[in-house]
Amino acid sequence: MFSKAHVLLILLCSSLSVSSYANSKKPLAWQIKNKTWTKSYEKSYEEFIASIGKAKQAGVCHTTSDCIKSPVANPQFYNLNPDSLMDVFSDCADLPYILRAYFSWMNDLPFTYPVELTQAPLKTAEADALMKQLDDLYIQLDKAGMIKKQVIKRQIKELRKKIYGGSGVDIRYNSGGNKIVSKLYIKNGDNVNKVLVDVANAISTATFRTDAANNTTTKLFRDTYPVAITKAAIKPGTVLYDPNGHIAVVFDVTKNGKVHLIDAHPDNSLTAITYGEKFSQTNVEIGGGFSNWRPFNVETGEVQAATNEELPDYSLEQFERKKPFEFNNVQMSFHEYVRNKLSQGALIYYPVTELNELMEEICHDVKEREMAVNASLAAGIQNQNHPDVLPSNIYGTDGDWESYSSPSRDARLKASIREGRQLMQKIIQGHKDGDKNVQYEGTDLEGELQRTYEASASKCTIDVKKTSGGVQTLTLNTILKNIFKLSFDPYHCVELRWGLTDAESLKSCNQSKEKIEWYNAEQGLRNLIDRDYSVKMDYSLRELPSMPLSKTPEENISIVDVLN
Template sequence: MLSRWRKVAFLVACVSLVMFGMSAAAHADARWRITKERWSESDEKAWQDFVAALGATDCWTFDECIKSPANPYRHTDPKTRFYVDCADMPYVLRAYFAWKNGLPFAWQSAMQSSDGPGGDIRYSSNGNVVVSRDSVPRTAAGVPAVPILHTLVNVVSTAMFRRNSMADDPSMFTDTYSPRLDREAIVPGTIAYDVNGHASLVWRVESGGRILIFSSHPDHTLSRSHLGKEFLRTGPQLGSIFQKFRPIELVGATRASNGALVGGRIVGVPNGEIDDFSLEQYQGSPPGDPYRWHSASWSLNGENLDFYTYLRARLSKGELEYRPVEELRAMMQSICFDTRSRKQAVEVSLARGIQNTDPPHRLPDNIYGTHGVWELYSTPSRDARLKTAFKEMYDLVVEFIKMDMVDAPRLKYDGDDLPADLLAAYWEQNAACDISYVNSAGSTVALSLDDIIDRLYDLSFDPYQCVERRWGAKGGELATCRDGPEKTRWYEAQRYLRNQIDRTYDVDMGYTVESLERGPWGLRTGRGVEQGPEVDIRAWLEGIVARRGAPRAEIANPAMTP
């Protein structure tokens, strides 16, 4: 099965694989019979509940989640193992739910880059167009469902999400559409597409407007976090950020004696007929030209906001309010979960013994989007998102302190020493987050989030390096690493790449170690940057607490903030 994947790996942004182990009889019984012409409101609500339950479950792979008590259909499954990556997860979950509920399902089976011949459909500059579609056959006896899921993971890639949100072709319609930005539209099951090659599913929107997401990865581990600035906003031609599955209808079918629908064709509901279709995420508020998205403004109740604050305000119940201590706790809990998910990914690589093999002579053409061993077991994209989360936490806490100094009405804080209270919450959550790894000598090394912050730019994304370097060890902690001079040289040369939190998928990065060492360095060089952004919020807060006797004007000195 793996060899088959390698034949198509160059087509996909997120590597995917489903493995099946079942008897022929079980395969024959797992049939998909279409009994409904369309997804009703109750079906869509059940879909939302299905995704929400899976997202809230303590499971670390897609296969674990689908076999957990959160899945009410698990007892009806044949003996099947699911290994699904980020792009596949929304499609496979939607198809799985449709199968279990007798619903129609269709998908884009081929995409073409709008950049012209030879363009990479995963990272096309102008998006993609649909050139072929397929759907679940409608027969009285039904069709085997598992091979359809297998087909999806071999066909679907992040290229499916990279399409123009204004496209409305009646025959080659897109599988998804752009929704409004409110609590009625951004619901569990909504897709969050990162144009840097990643897709997630929303599984909860909190009362304060925070959007919780989960996603699968090339090594089949699952991560959960909240949607932040790592999801870049772009123009409609690339389809970022939010997408929902388009309503479809089965027309012209006949109903067999057993209730199954036979024949007919699948029709997509046009954008204009979808209640929550909107180009708001591109047009701004008040709405402007979606193709001039760079200049879009965001105003709510007379207040000018940036896009991400506007989004959260729109999704909040009532007025958007920041409760800084609770916000810090929530952000650290999310980062803790992401770090524990990274641990799972590193352990998968170690179990395969990749760290014991010789590294290639040069890096992949792009370390963020490739295939083979590097795609499956390296973590540059995951690590970049983790660094972005730490930076976002740092920036937000700095903003909370500034808001407190001017008694900003949006900040809801009743104490009299916000820096000290934030610092106390930091240490509380740091103690609550249990992180550890087993070193090359077989001993357990305990870490904390505070340790991770101190070594954030030392965490190696390279699967060929020892576990100690994967976790940024130094001094005595590094002594058990068995890497030789060649791997040590690679680690040092990759420092500038580790400093970079921006994922540049369109930049050539296939350098040798000698070329990495020579430089020059910069965001568009493909060699990394000389320094990563400041993320040490603990040190920043400690500095303020130590200076608490200083005049407020000194504390608010812009030189002390990023």
């Protein structure tokens, strides 16, 4: 993390060097002068991402644009930013492509991104034959005249119906993955402002939901490839895809194997998080997990992408689905396996340090949630009438619900708390059993952990500006005790968003009886930790209580009762 002295030093150096760059701002028109993504460019990209991430972690910037336009977060290119560089919107899926596009533009490199995907066909002999016909039609389409193109497009449409069917499945969450239909390649003269907007409009999490084993090297190559779980492979710039609909970018891997990431959200905020069980392991067909950018070049005027065999860190290791994984003959979860593999030397747990870091991360997540809730309140969503039905799935939708609700954010927070509890249980039991990987030199581990928790929880606070006026300060301990009461629903008042359901808070909330009924009916959804995008959720208020959801909060999620 940046120290204050480090931040001041960067600002000073930046201010001293502004004059030397004053007449050399980067033109908005893209120029592809360097036609190959070399190892030196990849190393520079790592440094760019590491700086952005550490600045975000230190609170220097709060959106992707903020970071790109910050001399602290972006010392490599800040002085080259033209005054006319627009602010860019970025949600989680856009983030890797936006950062890669910006870096490519700054370094006069080629850049490409998918603009059309479709649900991958079933892997049958009949589907294979139809796919060959479809590929042939796309080749003909490129060469056809205007009238012929219309005929071929109709043929393509009919053929795709036969291959993919008309299920209407949201391709962001389908079970079979997707296929890239077309990609766009940046040309000399393209305006970077337009490119960044077009990228944000084109990319979704569906873009990453493609077969990780794909070895296509033609124009339709997969932009990223899966990597081995090694310190050399997982580095700043590595993309992490959670098949439950979230993307993050690695910016640091610590000596004790913790993976730090940045991720973006529909409200345009940027957050700093760590890898853990909130990210799911997947099968290879939907391509989740850690991946790096596939290098390519346009030296000959044709696209030439590296094959899987040419990539030293290419691996399908993370798709082996071992249950459990093993490291040094010790069985563990996949997330523990990743941390052990990435640790420099044996992974040593220092209990108080682990708890302090855990509480800092949870506090950070709560502070980020506060910003998201405040953005929703500022937009006045809580004053609007509640929709008659919920979205088809609360975790993946669009519109105001996508921009201002927080079910996915809240689920990740609860998953982090559950994972933290499990880690503390493991450490405490390991200390009792004399585990050499748990190092504690004191005489009262549980007592010291309890005091550490109380100190951390009391100093982490948020101020809730109540609907009727006045401010109520909540400590982290209060928030964690109410974790299953926190409303994800943007149509609820601030009191309900923070789980304040006492008589005084409900009086301050002053919302309609119907909205209170919605809050009560959504308790089953609040009790969930693990997100499921396949569950139908578009129920009315009357139907919602009968949904087959968790009726009681998951037991043993609390961190503090492990320490008692």
